Amino acid sequence: MKFVDKIKELKKQKNAIILAHYYQTGDIQDIADYVGDSLGLSQKASEAKCDRIVFAGVYFMAETAKILNPKAKVLIPDREAGCSLADSCPPDRFADFLKQYPDYTVISYINCSAAIKTMSDIIVTSSNAVSVVESFPKDQKIIFAPDRNLGGYINRLTGRDMVLWDGTCEVHDILSTEKIIQLTMAHPDAKLIAHPECRAQVLELASFVGSTNEMIRFTRTDSSEKFIVATESGIIHQMKKESPGKEFIIVPSDESCACNDCPYMKMNTMEKIYRCLADESPEVQLDEDTIVRASVPILRMLELSKPGR
Ligand code: 13P
Numbered sequence: 001m002k003f004v005d006k007i008k009e010l011k012k013q014k015n016a017i018i019l020a021h022y023y024q025t026g027d028i029q030d031i032a033d034y035v036g037d038s039l040g041l042s043q044k045a046s047e048a049k050c051d052r053i054v055f056a057g058v059y060f061m062a063e064t065a066k067i068l069n070p071k072a073k074v075l076i077p078d079r080e081a082g083c084s085l086a087d088s089c090p091p092d093r094f095a096d097f098l099k100q101y102p103d104y105t106v107i108s109y110i111n112c113s114a115a116i117k118t119m120s121d122i123i124v125t126s127s128n129a130v131s132v133v134e135s136f137p138k139d140q141k142i143i144f145a146p147d148r149n150l151g152g153y154i155n156r157l158t159g160r161d162m163v164l165w166d167g168t169c170e171v172h173d174i175l176s177t178e179k180i181i182q183l184t185m186a187h188p189d190a191k192l193i194a195h196p197e198c199r200a201q202v203l204e205l206a207s208f209v210g211s212t213n214e215m216i217r218f219t220r221t222d223s224s225e226k227f228i229v230a231t232e233s234g235i236i237h238q239m240k241k242e243s244p245g246k247e248f249i250i251v252p253s254d255e256s257c258a259c260n261d262c263p264y265m266k267m268n269t270m271e272k273i274y275r276c277l278a279d280e281s282p283e284v285q286l287d288e289d290t291i292v293r294a295s296v297p298i299l300r301m302l303e304l305s306k307p308g309r
C-alpha cells in the first residue's frame, strides 16, 4: 500500500486530522485536511474536534496547536523541524532584555517558542501583525520580537517606533535585491510579491507584501499573469492549484537551484507522517503551567482576528 493510502486509513482509525503549512511539499499539502498560514492553522487547531492532530509544519506551530487544543495528542513528523527565527530568541536572553523595558507592551510574532509566548502580552502572525499593533494607542511603548524585518516593516507602515528584537528568518533574510532586480529585468511583465520576513530593501520593491495565505489570494485575484515570489518554494504548489494558467517564479536562495526551501519545513515527508501517526510519536509535550500562560496572548490574538472585528 502507498503511504497516502496508509495515512488515510490510520487517520480514520485514530480520529486524527492533518494540518499542513503552505511550505510543505505538494504531496503533504494534498493529503492534509487543512493547509494554511500560521493564523489559519492556529484557528483550525483551536476548533478541531479530534483525538490526534498531525502537524506538518515546524515545531513552534505544533506547539501552538497543543497550547490551543491541549486535550488532543499533537504529533509532529520530525521533532528536529525547528525554525531559525524562533531559535534567534532564546528565553533567558529575552527575559534579560525585557528587564530593560519594564513599562513596555510585548508583542511577539508567532514564530517563537512557548516560553517566549508566556512572556508576551499578545501574539501576532504575518497576516494580522499590522492590525494588532494598530489596535494599541499610537503612544504605547512596544517591544516587537523576534523578527526585526517584520517589526521594521510595521514600524514603517504605521509610523511607530517599536523596539525590535534582532532576529531573522534564514530563508527570507537571505533574499537579495540584486537577484530580484535581475529577475524583474528578465521578466518585466511580472509582479513582485514578498513575505514580510524579507529585508526592507526587498519589501520596498514589492507590489504586494503579505502572509503566505494573503500572497496566494493576491495571485488569484490580481489581473497579472506572472509573479516573482519572494518566499519559500512550497507556496508555489497552492498558487498553481488556485491559478493554473498563471506563471510563478520563485526568488532563488543562491545560484545552485531555482528554489528557496526552508530546511526545517522540508524535513517532513509522507513516510514520517505515516510513522508518527502509527507510533504516536514524536508527540508535543508541554507542562500545564506553560500551556495556560502561553495560551493567554494567543487567545487574545485569535479574539482580535475574529471575522467582523
Ligand atoms: P505565514 O504565517 O505567513 O504562513 O508565515 C509562516 C512562516 O514561517 C513564514 O516563514
Ligand code: SF4
Residues within 6 Å of the ligand: 058, 082, 083, 084, 085, 086, 111, 169, 170, 171, 172, 197, 232, 262, 263, 264, 265
Ligand atoms: Fe522559520 Fe523561516 Fe522556516 Fe518560516 S521559513 S519556519 S520563519 S526558518
